[in-house]
Structures are given as C-alpha cells and as structure tokens.
C-alpha cells in the first residue's frame with residue numbers, strides 16, 4: 001500500500017448505469033452489462049459503509065459526496081434522505097459536507113427540488129443547447145427529444161432556489177454553434193457555472209476504452225478548439241466574474257502556477273475514483289472496466305483501495321506515457337496531454353499516446369495566452385481578473401479607430417487575420433450599407 005492522498009474524489013453511482021433516457025453518445029449505458037441480473041440499487045448497509053469510510057478517509061475539513069449515474073434520481077428521494085441522515089451521523093465535528101448530483105433533469109418535481117434546496121445540494125443539469133441541438137442526441141427510450149422535460153426541471157430548480165450548474169457535452173451536432181449555445185445557456189437558461197465536456201466516443205462494441213476509431217457523433221479536435229476560442233472571446237469581453245466556465249478557470253489556475261483542479265489537466269491522475277452500486281471501486285469513472293477494478297467496499301477498506309499500488313500505477317501512467325511531443329509542447333503546463341482515455345493518436349514522430357483533442361487544445365491554449373497572462377498578472381497584484389474587460393474594450397476601440405479608412409478587403413489592423421470589413425471595420429461597413 002502506498003501513502004493515501006489527503007483527499008480524493010469518489011463519483012458514486014448508487015443506481016449503476018440505469019437511466020430513463022437513451023442518449024446516443026452516452027459512454028455509461030453499456031456498463032449495465034457488467035452486472036447482469038443486478039437490481040442496480042445500492043443497499044442501505046453498503047451506503048452506510050461507504051458514508052462512514054469516505055468521511056473517515058478525507059483529511060480535509062470539507063467532504064463532497066458526488067452522486068451520478070445513469071440517472072441517480074431513479075433511486076427515489078427516500079434513498080437520498082437516508083444518505084443525508086447517514087452523513088449527519090458520521091461526520092466529524094466542524095466538518096462541512098456538500099452533496100452534488102448530476103441529473104438529466106427529466107424526473108425533477110417539487111419534492112426533489114425542495115429536498116435539494118433544504119440540504120444545499122449542488123445540482124448539475126445536462127443541457128446541450130437550444131432545443132434542436134439538445135435533442136440531437138439526448139433522447140428518451142422512444143427516441144424522442146428530452147428538451148421540454150429538462151426545461152421543466154430547470155424551472156423547478158429555480159423556483160426552489162437550488163444551486164445548479166450546467167454540463168454541456170460537445171459533439172458533432174452542437175459544436176459548430178458556439179455562440180448560439182453559449183448565449184442560450186447564459187441568457188435563456190440563466191447558467192452562471194458551465195462545463196463543456198467533449199464527446200470522444202470510441203467506435204467499438206465493448207464500451208471500453210479500446211481501439212482508435214471514434215464515432216461520427218464525436219466532436220473533432222478543430223471543432224472543440226474553435227468552440228472554446230469563440231466563447232472565450234465573448235466571455236472575456238462581457239462575462240468575466242459573472243459567468244464561470246470551468247475550462248477558463250482551469251486555464252487561469254495554470255497560468256498563475258496553481259494546480260488546474262481538474263484531473264484531465266493534472267500531470268498524473270488517480271484521485272478521482274468511481275463507486276458502483278454494489279460496492280465495486282474502479283480507478284476512474286471513465287474506466288469502469290474489469291481491468292481497473294480495485295476491489296469491493298464490502299471486502300476491502302476504501303482507503304486501502306485508494307492507496308493501493310494498482311491505483312498509484314494507474315495515476316502515474318498518465319505522466320510516464322506522455323509522448324516527447326507533449327513534453328516539448330509550449331502549452332504542456334496547462335494541458336499535460338489531456339485525459340489518457342483520449343490518447344489514441346500518434347505524434348508526427350510516430351510516437352503513440354497523443355491526445356485525439358490535441359489540435360484543439362493547442363490552438364485554444366495558445367489563443368487565450370495573452371488574455372490569460374493579463375488576468376494572471378492582475379491576480380498576482382491583488383486586482384480582479386475582470387479588469388481584462390476594460391483593457392480589451394480600450395484595445396477594441398483602438399483597433400476600430402485604426403480600421404477607419406483601412407482597405408476593407410485588407411487584413412484587419414487589429415491582427416485578427418480576418419478582413420477589415422469582417423472585423424473591426426464591421427461597424428463602418430454596416431453604416432455604409
């Protein structure tokens with residue numbers, strides 16, 4: 001056994017992979033096949049073992065219980081009432097306990113939302129954009145879109161003043177529409193916390209991280225980079241300090257020399273594990289596969305599995321297998337080669353292990369570099385990073401001034417690479433028409 005980390009994250013699936021929707025890109029639905037004949041319901045005695053050991057293992061003042069699925073609300077409210085009671089029973093004096101629950105939102109009602117509000121749950125709601133983009137893949141068992149049910153759930157969360165964040169997966173259908181998606185989430189949904197998760201879905205029959213082909217539902221690396229860059233342009237001019245986009249926070253942390261706080265961009269992994277409904281503990285939520293099973297909570301202490309040599313090796317392999325091309329890369333400090341599950345390409349030198357999203361990561365991190373440097377410098381001097389908005393407003397005004405009289409078809413003086421008429425000269429162009 002190696003030394004246990006002072007804190008770790010455990011994503012718990014009390015109902016396994018069971019879901020009332022049938023999202024076509026979901027990587028987890030096939031995990032149902034790992035447990036043939038199961039009732040997919042965490043038993044109360046196991047829930048208590050988990051609660052007790054999880055709290056005891058965390059050597060920090062705040063503990064987060066993260067509920068996921070499948071669709072975790074399928075277990076019914078009573079299960080979570082019991083979970084909260086057990087947390088109260090086992091928590092140490094002074095310890096703060098937070099619950100997060102990721103849901104598709106379709107089963108939420110007043111009772112659920114009142115419960116979330118009463119117990120300060122942070123609810124993650126999956127929304128892929130406006131109706132036609134959301135419904136492209138987020139469908140029910142009958143193939144019908146889930147958008148209207150999700151919006152009903154959202155209204156109830158708001159009615160009961162539940163803290164929520166929005167998780168948007170990026171895929172072939174919505175990735176080409178960055179501003180439409182961002183504006184919808186910000187203005188219609190009222191999201192103040194957003195996460196964008198790229199869909200890189202393996203095309204194989206196993207549902208495991210095998211093979212190098214991806215489905216055509218997957219986002220491409222270029223689409224991913226463009227999506228992030230375009231919404232960054234909007235965010236950095238209008239929304240810094242008001243809207244939190246996880247990827248931008250992670251990047252800013254890296255630019256100020258802190259840990260990114262998201263496993264995908266850490267140098268090593270191994271502190272974000274998954275717990276199945278029957279007590280099986282896996283190295284990671286994305287590796288719920290027999291080869292990555294660490295043991296069962298009913299047979300082994302949780303801490304023993306977290307601190308096992310097998311788990312340490314799982315985490316270390318991320319750095320050990322990083323291709324030389326990544327080690328030499330100018331944005332390695334923020335990217336670290338991304339998640340191992342997506343490392344299915346070879347580098348131009350023929351080395352395996354390059355991330356499928358590399359081209360997107362590289363263009364995006366380089367694109368945001370100057371703004372990130374500015375914000376990091378403000379932070380270091382004790383000033384708000386939101387000062388970037390004033391700075392860019394001044395620069396944009398200068399660029400518009402320089403564009404006055406510039407040839408409309410020549411490259412814009414601001415250096416964007418676009419034609420003047422499509423960039424800072426746009427205002428003149430429209431006032432002429």
Ligand code: SF4
Nearest residue numbers: 263264269272284339
């Ligand atoms: S494999 Fe990917 S998702 Fe899992 S812990 Fe590592 S970086 Fe995170």
Ligand code: SF4
Nearest residue numbers: 326329335337358362
């Ligand atoms: S941008 Fe590409 S080359 Fe650079 S560290 Fe990330 S995955 Fe590696």
